[in-house]
Amino acid sequence: MLTHADPSKTVESRSRVNDFSIEVATVNGSGSQTANIVLMRTIFQMGVPVTGKNLFPSNIAGLPTWFQIRASHRGYQARKQEIDFMICMNPETAKEDVAKVGPGTVLVYDEPLKLDGLRSDLVFCPVPFQRLVAASCPEPKLQKLVKNMVYVGVAAQMLDLDLDEVRIAIGKQLHGKQKAIELNQTAVQAGYDWAAAEAPRTEGLKVVRDHLTDGQIIIDGNSACALGAMFAGVTVVAWYPITPSSSVVETLIDYAKDHRKDPATGESTLAIIQMEDEIASAGVVVGAGWAGARSMTATSGPGISLMSEFIGLAYFAEIPGVFIDVTRVGPSTGLPTRTSQGDTGICARASHGDTLHICLYPGTMEECFQFSYLAFDLTERFQTPVFVVSDLDLGMQNWASRPFAYPEGPLDRGKVLDAEALAAIQDWGRYQDVDGDGIPYRTLPGTPGGRGAYFTRGSGHNGHALYSERPEDYRNLVDRLKAKFMTAKAFVPKPVVSGTGSPRGILAYGSSDPAVAEARDILREVHGKDSDYLRVRALPFTDEVIDFIRAREVVYVVEQNRDAQMAALIRDFHPELGTRLRPVLHYDSTAIPAQTIVDQINAAEK
C-alpha cells in the first residue's frame, strides 16, 4: 500500500508510483479508443486519479491519433508533456514517437518495427503482436481490434494493474456483450502472460492500489452539459452537427429517451430537431424561447459566427436561449479536433452593434453540469442569450469527477405575466423597466385576456414595443440593456479564489484550471514562489474579480488563445487595471500544460 504523507517529497523523488503518463500512438479508426479507455478505467478503479486525453485528427480513419493517460496521486489533471510509458502501434509515426520521449521512457512497440536501433537510452519492449493475436483470436476480421487489447494486457502486467479490474473495465466498456468481452479478455490475458515472461522490469513505474477515486465518476464535459440541460427542463433543442460539440446533443438524445418521455403515451417532453445549418438552429432557439420554451443549441466557433445575427436579435429584442459553445481552434475551419479558448471574445459580444452577453465558464465536470443548468434560469430571468463557454478539452476528454449534486428548487422562469397578472396591471409595456433592475416583464404568445400581445422586432423600439427611430428611445434601450447585464452580477457564479495574500496573482478560466493548480505547486515547491489564484466563472465580472486585480500589482492572466481575449474583456470594463495584467498564453492547439505557465511566469520575473 502506498502512503504519501508528504506530497512535496513525492514530487522531488524519482518515484513514479501512481504518478506517470502513458501515451498510445495508433491509427484513427483502428478501434483503439476502447482499449485506451479500459486502461484508463482500470487505473481509476484502482483508486488512483487519472485523466485521458485523445489527440485525434479531423478524419474518420487512417490518420495518426494519440491517447494520453495521466495517473497522478496528487490529482493533477492537466496534460503532462513528459511521457513515461509509450505504446507505439502506428508505423507511420513510430520514428517521431521514439524521438519525442525523454530518456528512460518505456517503449512498447510492435516487434517488426525494430525501433530499438533508433536510440540507446530507452527501455525497449518489442511485442510479437501478430503471434499473440493469432493465438488468441482465430477470426482474422477481429484481429485488428483485438490487437489493441493485447497492449492493454502488456501494459497491465508491466504497470502492476489488477487483472480483475481490467475485466471489470472491459465489461463496463462493452456494455455486457458477452462474446466481445470474452474475446477481449483472452487478448488481454495473452499480452499479460507474454509480458510476465518476456517484458523488461520497470521498478518504480507502477500503480499501487489507493482510494483517492472512491465514489467518483468518469465523464466528459459534453455529457455533463447534456445532463445539466436535461435537469434544467430544456424543452426545445435545435442543432447542427459540428465537432467538438455534437456529443452534447447526441448524449441528450440518449438520456431523453429514458428520462423525458410521457410514461403513458411514450411521447417526448423534449423536442430535439436537427436543422439545416447553425443559422436555422439559432432561429429555432429564438422562436422557441420567444414562445415560452426552454430552448438551447450546442455548437462550436464556426457555428457561433453563423448564429451571430440571431444572437444579436435575441439580445436586442430580449429573448431567452442557451448557447453551449464547445470551443475548437479557429479562425475559419481551423483545427476542428483540437482545443483552445479562442471564442472568449466572440461569445461575449456575438453580433454587430453594441452587445454584451452573459457567459459562464465551466472549469470542471461539475461546473459543466451546474452551469448548463443555471444557464436556463439566467436566460429566462434576464431574457437574453446566455453562453456556456466550454472547449474541446473539457467537452470531449475523459475526466474523473465527484458525482453531481442534484440541483434542488424550482426552475426560475423569470418575469412572465399571465392573463391574471396582466388584468391587474394598468399600463404594461413590454420593454419598460418597472423594477429598476433593467429587466422588463414579458408575455408569451397564446396568453388569453387580450392584453398581452406585443410586437417583437429587431429594429428600434420603445418601452411599449412600438417601432421607434427616436434617438432618446434608442439610447434608453441600449443603456437599459447594459444595466440589465450588470444586474446579472448578483446572479452569476462568483469566482473561485485561493491563496494567502501573495502579491503575485494568477487569473484563469475554464479548462486552464488544472494546469494552473499544478503550476502553482511547481512555482512554490521548485521555485519558492507563492501565488494567489482567481478563477473567473462568469461574465459580467463580479466585484471579487475586480478587487482581486486591484489588490495586486501583477496578475498573470492565463489563456489558451493568442490575443489574450479575457484580459481584453477585463480591460474593456476596467481600463485602469490594464497595466497590471500580464498575459500567459498557450495556443498551439493542445491543452495547456502546467510547465508553460511556470516558464512564462519565471521569464516575466527574470
Add this chain to the structure above:
Amino acid sequence: MPATTSPVPTNKLGLTKQDYVGSKSTLCPGCGHDAITSQIIQAAFEMNLEPHMVAKLSGIGCSSKTPAYFLAQAWGFNSVHGRAAAVCTGAALANRNLVNLLASGDGDSMSIGMGQFVHMIRRNVPVVYIIEDNGVYGLTKGQFSATADVGSTLKHGDVNELPPLDPCTLAMELGCGFVARSFSGNPKQLGVILKAALAFRGTALIDVISPCVTFNNHESSTRSYKSAKDHELPLQDLGFVPYYDQDEIDVPAGEAREVDLPDGSRLTLRAIREDFDPTDRFAASREIHEARERGELLTGILHIETGRKTLHDFMHMVATPMAALPDSVTKPGPEVLAACMAELM
C-alpha cells in the same frame, strides 16, 4: 359595449372585424401588400381565429412589415432577413397550438431565405406562408429580386437577364401540400385561398403577385398592376364552405371538385382550365411552366394534398405545448440523477 342602431357584424367568437385590424400601414399608398393585409384581416375574422393564439411572423423587407398592420391582439415577430421560417419552426415546437401566419416577400424568401424555405416545407411546419411577390427590393429602393421575369426592366431601364425562381413550382417539387398563387388585385380569390390555407394543416404556401407601386409598376414591368391584370388566368372559380356552417352558400355554380380540409371546411374548385389537375403536382407543375413561357400568370389552387404528416407528427411530441409543461414533467427527479451517476462510476 354601447348599443347601436345597426349592430356591427360579429363572428362566432363575438369579435368584430375591427378586432382583427392592426396599426396603420406605413407602406406606399396603393401598395399591393395593403390589399393582402385587408384579406388577411377578413379571413381571420371569418375563420374565427382567436387573436391571442395567432403568431405573426416575418423576415425583413416591405412585406415583412405587414404583420404590424393586422391582428393587433396577436403576438408579432419581425425577425431577420429570410429566416422567419426557422423562428416559426421554433415557435411551433414551443407551442403547437399556435396558428402561424408568416408574411414574407420574394426578396426575403427566394434569396437568403431559400434554404430555410425549402427545409420548412420538407418538415411541413404548420404555417400559412404568404409571399408578397413584387419582383423587386422595395426597401432598398428598387433592385431586382430572384423572381423577376427575364426581360423585365427596372425603372431606370436595366433589363433582367437571369431566369426567375418560382416559389410555387419549387414548393410543389418539394411536396408542399398546399400551393396557391393569387394577385393582390383579385381580392375575392385571395380571400378564399387564405381561408382554405387557414383550414389546412401543414405548410400552406401562397404566392401573391403584389405590385410595388413605387419601383415596379411601370410600363415595361412584368409585375405591374396592368401586367398582372392583362396576363392573369384564374384556373378555378373557388368556393369555400367553412367548418362551422356547412349550409352557407359560397359555392360556385356548376360541376366542381371538392376538397375536404382538416378542420372540417370544404374547398370547392370549379375548373376554368379543364386540363389542370391540382392534385397531380407533376402535371400541374408542367402546366405552370408552360403557361409562364406563354406569358400567362396562372392563379388559383396550384396543388393540394391533405393528410401529409406535419412537423408535430415527425417530432413525436406530447400533446401539451412544450411551453406549458410544468417543472414536474420537465425536470427529472434526484433518483434519475443518482441512476445516471451510478452508470458513470
